[in-house]
Amino acid sequence: MSFKGSQAYDNDDFFENYMARRKREESPNERIETPVFLEKLGDVTGKHILDLGCGDARFGYELLQKGCTHFQGVDGSKNMVEAANKVLEGTNGSVAHFPLKRWDFEKHTYDVVMSRLVFHYIEDLQTIFDQVYKTLADQGQLIFSVQHPVLTSSIESAAKSSKKSNWIVDDYFNTGQRVEPWIEEQVIKYHRTTEDYFAMLKRSGFSIEDISECSPKPENFSSEEEYERRMRIPLFLIFSCRK
Numbered sequence: 001m002s003f004k005g006s007q008a009y010d011n012d013d014f015f016e017n018y019m020a021r022r023k024r025e026e027s028p029n030e031r032i033e034t035p036v037f038l039e040k041l042g043d044v045t046g047k048h049i050l051d052l053g054c055g056d057a058r059f060g061y062e063l064l065q066k067g068c069t070h071f072q073g074v075d076g077s078k079n080m081v082e083a084a085n086k087v088l089e090g091t092n093g094s095v096a097h098f099p100l101k102r103w104d105f106e107k108h109t110y111d112v113v114m115s116r117l118v119f120h121y122i123e124d125l126q127t128i129f130d131q132v133y134k135t136l137a138d139q140g141q142l143i144f145s146v147q148h149p150v151l152t153s154s155i156e157s158a159a160k161s162s163k164k165s166n167w168i169v170d171d172y173f174n175t176g177q178r179v180e181p182w183i184e185e186q187v188i189k190y191h192r193t194t195e196d197y198f199a200m201l202k203r204s205g206f207s208i209e210d211i212s213e214c215s216p217k218p219e220n221f222s223s224e225e226e227y228e229r230r231m232r233i234p235l236f237l238i239f240s241c242r243k
């Protein structure tokens with residue numbers, strides 16, 4: 001059986017395994033993606049932020065500590081929403097249980113819409129970008145990360161269980177659905193080229209201000225060996241866009 005969207009995260013074994021990986025000190029999300037994401041967000045003081053696919057909302061909690069006025073998370077997984085409710089208890093943050101395609105994107109509501117490692121699960125991403133454009137205030141920002149297109153192109157390397165020191169890029173321009181073996185399950189993702197993301201964002205009306213491929217920084221690693229390993233394969237792609 002293959003899992004679509006949030007479904008995998010509502011399989012309890014998958015969820016526990018994923019959370020344990022995500023919270024690892026050496027997790028590439030923490031060592032590579034988070035520092036770049038924070039840099040792109042800049043000063044969040046006074047901002048109203050919407051996080052699409054917020055997971056357990058630990059990042060939202062961090063943003064509230066940094067002075068964001070209100071954090072709204074949305075996630076399609078019941079397990080994630082339960083975890084997020086605990087994390088956000090007593091804060092100016094809240095979380096809603098919706099698949100993104102059913103979320104009510106109210107007009108001119110947020111200063112920042114963000115999303116971390118979620119959009120490669122979405123089949124009709126153009127509609128989501130259109131909705132995000134609508135829900136942003138004028139000059140509002142969309143900042144999101146996806147799995148690097150080099151990774152999503154082919155599942156051949158993903159299927160190997162050993163630590164990867166190289167990655168097979170294949171079918172790069174044959175975009176569309178991939179069924180990837182991940183944490184002992186089959187997960188549906190959508191491969192897009194960098195150019196595809198760029199074109200869709202422009203079609204929705206965004207100006208693309210910056211992209212980052214998240215090159216690892218030695219100062220963010222406690223192990224030299226891990227840093228050297230992470231210099232080999234790009235994992236993340238981050239877009240910063242403005243309405």
Ligand SMILES: C[S@@+](CC[C@H](N)C(=O)[O-])C[C@H]1O[C@@H](n2cnc3c(N)ncnc32)[C@H](O)[C@@H]1O
Pocket residue numbers: 004005006007009022052053054055056074075076077080098099100101115116117118121122
């Ligand atoms: C890899 S996790 C990332 C979680 C969080 N953004 C983070 O970086 O820690 C992907 C998240 O996207 C959510 N998700 C995937 N597809 C979704 C959809 N169609 N609608 C809402 N949430 C979705 C999943 O439930 C999961 O919490």
